[in-house]
Amino acid sequence: MHPRAPLNCEAIEATNSSHASAVKISCNEGFAMLDLLIAATIVSIVISYALTEIVHAQTAALRHRAAQEFSSYLERARNDSIRRHATDPRQMARITILTNHSYSVAIDANGDGVIDSPVMVNMAEQKVVLGDPAPRTLMFDWLGRTVDSYLNVTQESSVTVSNNSGTSLINVSDIARSVATQNFAVSSSRK
Numbered sequence: 001m002h003p004r005a006p007l008n009c010e011a012i013e014a015t016n017s018s019h020a021s022a023v024k025i026s027c028n029e030g031f032a033m034l035d036l037l038i039a040a041t042i043v044s045i046v047i048s049y050a051l052t053e054i055v056h057a058q059t060a061a062l063r064h065r066a067a068q069e070f071s072s073y074l075e076r077a078r079n080d081s082i083r084r085h086a087t088d089p090r091q092m093a094r095i096t097i098l099t100n101h102s103y104s105v106a107i108d109a110n111g112d113g114v115i116d117s118p119v120m121v122n123m124a125e126q127k128v129v130l131g132d133p134a135p136r137t138l139m140f141d142w143l144g145r146t147v148d149s150y151l152n153v154t155q156e157s158s159v160t161v162s163n164n165s166g167t168s169l170i171n172v173s174d175i176a177r178s179v180a181t182q183n184f185a186v187s188s189s190r191k
Contacts, residue, residue, distance in 0.1 A: 059165040066128045067161040067168035073105045080107040081140035089149050091115055094139040100129045131160035
């Protein structure tokens with residue numbers, strides 16, 4: 001077998017002028033610099049859009065996780081006060097919002113009947129903000145109701161957890177169901 005010689009496009013065009021344009025198109029090999037620039041631009045646009053959406057989804061997931069954690073602590077504090085029949089305000093389970101990035105949880109985690117030292121939860125690493133005035137204490141009596149330090153029943157409305165992907169609303173007054181609802185509407189804070 002003999003190796004094939006490279007095809008010479010000009011020679012074919014000269015011998016068969018009726019098919020010259022078809023041959024000319026089929027003989028063009030490779031890409032022009034403009035074709036490569038257009039393809040690179042399209043690929044970079046698609047990649048940047050995908051990365052933006054991934055980052056937005058991650059920030060929404062961080063916010064949702066922080067809201068679920070706070071909601072879980074509320075439910076645990078409520079159940080702890082009910083379980084221990086806490087009537088003394090010093091022995092009632094509570095969550096104290098200290099700043100817009102941190103809160104403390106005081107419950108009987110080891111089950112010995114006495115409130116343990118408060119556990120500090122720092123939300124700054126998750127880049128979420130508690131959108132409520134601090135300090136604010138959510139304390140539960142033996143019936144699971146939110147009360148103040150004088151044992152007056154309070155009607156706590158909600159706690160918000162926000163970041164640049166949106167806001168999660170935790171209904172404290174409805175903590176028996178401990179529902180953390182989501183508001184995924186795009187707000188003006190989205191970048």
